[in-house]
Amino acid sequence: MGQPEQHGDIVIRPRTAHDVAAAGEVLREVFAIDGYPVEGVADPIAWLTPPRLVRAWVATEAASIVGHVSVSEISGDSVPLFPESTERASGEQSAVLERLFVSPAARGKQVGAQLVVAATEYAVETGVRLFLEVLAKDKAAIRLYERLGWTFIGAASHAYGNAERAESRWYRAP
Numbered sequence: 651m652g653q654p655e656q657h658g659d660i661v662i663r664p665r666t667a668h669d670v671a672a673a674g675e676v677l678r679e680v681f682a683i684d685g686y687p688v689e690g691v692a693d694p695i696a697w698l699t700p701p702r703l704v705r706a707w708v709a710t711e712a713a714s715i716v717g718h719v720s721v722s723e724i725s726g727d728s729v730p731l732f733p734e735s736t737e738r739a740s741g742e743q744s745a746v747l748e749r750l751f752v753s754p755a756a757r758g759k760q761v762g763a764q765l766v767v768a769a770t771e772y773a774v775e776t777g778v779r780l781f782l783e784v785l786a787k788d789k790a791a792i793r794l795y796e797r798l799g800w801t802f803i804g805a806a807s808h809a810y811g812n813a814e815r816a817e818s819r820w821y822r823a824p
């Protein structure tokens with residue numbers, strides 16, 4: 651991994667074990683405002699450290715954590731086999747970008763964009779094809795992915811909680 655990317659006062663760098671609790675606090679604020687993640691934030695640490703985790707990054711501003719993103723292995727059939735994602739079935743190494751969020755106070759400054767770019771560059775460097783699922787209700791995120799050139803590959807339904815479902819959209823990295 652190269653030097654952290656720096657734009658103005660924002661630094662994007664690999665997450666360390668010491669960052670997880672602070673990222674969890676930011677996640678609680680995000681949930682209160684945006685209802686993300688729909689699963690809730692009963693245990694932010696567990697949600698930020700899934701067994702499938704491959705790599706995670708944080709964004710900091712004046713040494714405080716203001717954003718987060720991670721890349722995880724694809725579990726089972728978690729990416730529906732849309733026509734444009736069939737390369738996954740032919741054995742190409744694939745992963746999912748997930749757990750993207752930015753502190754409400756730090757929005758609109760390209761923090762989210764820089765986090766997505768860091769994850770995407772890592773995937774390109776390691777030869778991994780990235781996918782992501784975004785809920786249809788998360789409009790700012792959808793605008794961000796489409797602005798960065800992610801390709802919509804199909805609509806789906808995200809299962810969560812007690813047999814609840816929410817409309818979602820799957821994307822493939824540019």
Ligand SMILES: CC(C)(COP(=O)(O)OP(=O)(O)OC[C@H]1O[C@@H](n2cnc3c(N)ncnc32)[C@H](O)[C@@H]1OP(=O)(O)O)[C@@H](O)C(=O)NCCC(=O)NCCS
Nearest residue numbers: 684686750751752757758759760761762763784788790791
């Ligand atoms: C999606 C998210 C990460 C974007 O973070 P961000 O740092 O504001 O991202 P950017 O500045 O790179 O741009 C995001 C877009 O949201 C818009 N936006 C949302 N809130 C904004 C705000 N408070 N001020 C300014 N722009 C805002 C911007 O207009 C921008 O789109 P545009 O430039 O095409 O108009 C952030 O809104 C977030 O954490 N949302 C809740 C969690 C979520 O939905 N995660 C996605 C999981 S799939």
